[in-house]
Structures are given as C-alpha cells and as structure tokens.
Amino acid sequence: MRRIIGKVRRKQPVQVRDVKFLRANTRRAIKITVPGPFTMSQQAQNDFYQDEQQLVLDYAAAVNAEIKDLFAAGADIVQIDEPYMQARPEKARQYGLRGLDAALNGVTGTTAIHICFGYAAIIHVRPSGYSFLPELAASPVQQISIETAQSKLDCAILEKLPTKTIILGTLDLSDMAIETPDTVAARIRRALPHVPAERIVVAPDCGLKYLPREIAYAKMRAMVEGAKIVRHELSAK
Numbered sequence: 206m207r208r209i210i211g212k213v214r215r216k217q218p219v220q221v222r223d224v225k226f227l228r229a230n231t232r233r234a235i236k237i238t239v240p241g242p243f244t245m246s247q248q249a250q251n252d253f254y255q256d257e258q259q260l261v262l263d264y265a266a267a268v269n270a271e272i273k274d275l276f277a278a279g280a281d282i283v284q285i286d287e288p289y290m291q292a293r294p295e296k297a298r299q300y301g302l303r304g305l306d307a308a309l310n311g312v313t314g315t316t317a318i319h320i321c322f323g324y325a326a327i328i329h330v331r332p333s334g335y336s337f338l339p340e341l342a343a344s345p346v347q348q349i350s351i352e353t354a355q356s357k358l359d360c361a362i363l364e365k366l367p368t369k370t371i372i373l374g375t376l377d378l379s380d381m382a383i384e385t386p387d388t389v390a391a392r393i394r395r396a397l398p399h400v401p402a403e404r405i406v407v408a409p410d411c412g413l414k415y416l417p418r419e420i421a422y423a424k425m426r427a428m429v430e431g432a433k434i435v436r437h438e439l440s441a442k
Contacts, residue, residue, distance in 0.1 A: 217274075218271055218274060220237055220239070220271070220275060221271075221274050221275060221278045223237065224237055224275055224278040224279050224280045225278045225279060227279070228278065228279030228280075234281040234282065235279060235280050235281050235282070236280070236281065236282040236283070236284060236317075237275055237280050237282075237283055237284070238283070238284040238285070238286050238319070239268055239271055239272060239275070239283060239284070239285055239286070240268075240285075240286055241268070241285040241286055241287035241289075241290075241304070241305065241308070241318070242261050242262070242264035242265040242267075242268050242304040242305070242307070242308050243261055243264075243287055243289055243290055243296075243297060243300070243301035243304045243305070244286065244287050244288055244289040244290070245264045246260045246261045246264055246304070247289040247292075247293060247296070248289070257296075257300070258299070258300040258303070261300050261301065261303070261304035262300075262303070262304060262307055264304065265304040265305075265307035265308040266307065268285070268308040269307060269308050269309070269310055269311070269312065272285075272308065272309070272312050272314075272316070273311070273312060276312070276313070276314040280314065281314070281315065282314070282315045282316070282317055282348070283312075283314060283315075283316055283317070284316070284317040284318065284319055284348075284350065285305065285308060285316065285317070285318045285319070285346070286318075286319045286321065287301070287305070287318055287319065287320055287321075288319075288320070288321035289301075290320050290337045291320045291321060291335060291336055291337050294336040294337035297337050297340070298337070298340060302340060302341075302344060305318070305344055305345075305346065306344065306345060309344075309345045309346060312345075315347055315348065316345070316346045316347055316348070317346060317347070317348035317349065317350055317370075317372060318341065318344075318346045318348070318349055318350065319349075319350035319372075319411070320335065320337060320338060320341070320349070320350070320351070321352070321411055334356075334358065334359060334362060335351075335358075335362060338351070338362060338365065338366070339362070339365035339366070341366065341369070342365060342366050342367070342368070342369070346369075347369065347370055348369065348370040348371075348372055348406065349366060349369045349370070349371060349372065350372035350374065350408065351363070351371060351372065351373060351374055352374040352410040352411060353373060353374050353375065353392060353395065353396065353410070354374050354375050354376055354377040354378075354392055354409075354410045355377040355378065355379050355380075355410055360395045360396040360398075360399050360400070361399055362399075363396060363399045363400045364399045364400075369404070370404050370405075370406060371396065371400050371404055371405050371406070372406045372408045373392075373393065373396050373400075373405050373406065373407055373408060374408055374409060374410035374411065375389050375392040375393060375407055375408065375409070375410070375428055375431065376389070376408075376409040376410055376413075376424050376425075376427075376428055377410065378409060378410050378411055378412075378413060378415070378416060378424075381416070381417075381420055383420060383423040383424055383427060384424060384427045384428070384431070385427060385431075386427050386430035386431040386433075386434055387431070387434070388427070388431070389407075389427055389428050389430070389431025389432070389434075390431040390432075390434040390435050392431075393405070393407060393431060393432065393435045394435060397435075402435075402439055407428060407431070407432045408428075409424070409425070409428065413425075
C-alpha cells in the first residue's frame, strides 16, 4: 500500500497486478484480501503518532485507496483481515470500527471482513466465543468471515448479525485429519437455525497455509461435498 502523495505517479500495488492477471484468465468470481487498518496499527512500531486513532485512520485512507484500485482492476469481493479486533476488543471498540468505516468509505463493491482467532498452527487454544462480533452489525461491510469448526462456536451469536452474509468456517485447520463430508454438513447445519441458508457462504475457518498441500486439498474437497449434502437436503424440503 505504499503510495507517494502529490503529483508523483503512485506505484501500482502487487495485489492489483494479481487481480488483473486473474481477471484476464478467468470468468469466475475473484476475491482478494487486504490487511485491516486496525490490525496494522497494532502490529506496527509507532514512533510518530501521539494519537493511535489517527494512526488507524491514516492506515484506513491507504486501505481505502487500495480497495478501490482492486475493484477497478476487476475484483468481485475484497476482504479485510482484522484479527486484532478479536485480540484487542476494547481498542477495537474505541477506534477500530471507525477505521473500518473509513477504509470502506465510498467503496461500492462487495466487501468482507475476517475476525480471526489466529492461525491454528500458531495459536492452539481457541476461546469458546468471540470477544468482538456483534459490534460489526452496523458496519458497512456486507460479509463477515467467522470461525466455527475448531472453536465449536455456539452459532446463536450469528443472530446478532441479521443483515450480514456469513462466511461460515467449517474446516478445523488445527487437525491434520481430513473431515468427512458428513462432518462438514453437520457444521453447516449448526448455523441454519440462526442464519437462513441464502446468507451463508461455506468456507474454511481461516487460511490453509500451514497445511500440507494434499491435506488442504482433501479438506476443501470434503467441504464442497458437505455443502452439496446440505444443499440437497434444503432443496428437498
């Protein structure tokens, strides 16, 4: 997101080039992620800003410009990753939401946010619920990515997000064992009493980068087959 302000030409972000490449090679939907302004503010060494909120908002301005560039390049969905909203909920309430709003100001494409528990390969113990989630109900983001598999999340919390599409995490990435389609289907069914099926997108809990490729692929195959099971059940009603 490095940009030079003024009349100097901005350097094109690598992700914009990635989206252009994808758009030239597929007619399918393209989704790409960017780091969130609040999370970046919590990870960066701050030797300049006395007001942390202003740091978040300046990051948000850069994220906002990049999101618009990504949509202009052909992205269908842009996801903001904000794991530190879960890790530091009090600060997230103070100015993280304001940063999210600023990052999405004037954005017209479909946007998502991932409130992460952290990579399972690194953070092994999961809380039983989210410390920061209902607060997103009033945000302009349309989709919210939520981990339910490893944490065995009580999906009743999803009722607090009545207008959002739920990207439902159904793969436990802490476990090398490959889920069966029936296991995935059961995890999808847990959400259905709380969210209508048309507002659910089936997904892994988080990123699969720490899994061996063959295991990640097999888990994704099981996820697809599990979704087919539930889709068939719903169409039969």
